[in-house]
Amino acid sequence: MHELSVTQSLLELAQDHARGGQITDLYIVVGQLSSFIDDSVQFYWNVISEGTLAEGSTLHFNRKTAVMECRECQHQYQFNAEQFACPNCGSVQIQLISGDEFYLEAIEVVPMEQIPS
């Protein structure tokens, strides 16, 4: 249960980039192997963003599946916790290509000068 502190980091990061504008949307990339739960982040977000320039904003999660690549035959395949080895040649010389991402890709803001007062 660390989504609360994660959500706080997210808010700080978004505010650092918003140049004083009203944040309406946040685009977050979450890898399958990163242990963050969208629903929990969303829950805390509604509480934490209250009274900030991100109040009422929407979180968009772009889930990335974990992809492995075999070092022997270069076959790429989706990560499966039951069977790590390469389904093509059976090798265990494999590496993770994607799946542990956790970053803020972009935000959408109403620029400061356009916020209705």
Place this chain on the structure above:
Amino acid sequence: MTRIPVVEKILGANDRLAEENRARLDTAGVYAINLMASPGAGKTSLIEQTVRQLSGQLRLGVIDGDIATSLDAERAERAGALSVQINTGGDCHLDAVMVHSALSELPLSDIDLLIVENVGNLICPANFQLGTHKSVLIASVPEGDDKPYKYPGIYRGVDALVINKIDLLPYVTYDLAYFQRGVEILNPGLKIFPISCRTGEGIDIWLSWIKEMVTTFQRA
């Protein structure tokens, strides 16, 4: 509406503070290890053994992370370490901020090796850098041989693995080859120490590795 590209890690602030911790440890000549494991795997027992057996050779410090109580820090202190307890108040892992404040409570100039005992958990600690030099995971035999497959994140990120409670191997269903195969896939060439904190088996090899790491660090 304006789209502003960010492309920054959400835990970037933690990572930056972890770098500060590392710089502080380096300046003080303290070698630090982040010790992670599930609850009951033997983190505190390994710390007790390590502190006792290295006393007189290295000066040890322990930062003890727990959700509540100072039982573990007391055990480390009785064994002869300088210790600080961090109660996370429900948080499932230590982060760089907590370690940062704990470092201020320790006389760093009197410590050669600092062991940071993380909160018992196989998921969250893997995501938070602390600034330590090495990460070590303890897997204990009774937890089962499927843990690398179920918790790949933590197995991928560590520098060494201790398999504790090997004295129980004759009594439990545990396929060591299956376990090690999962580990090898996730973290090829990972240093593995099969030990028993209860019987003392394998502890000497673990201790020589630690001593070697600290000596190499202090010479640099």
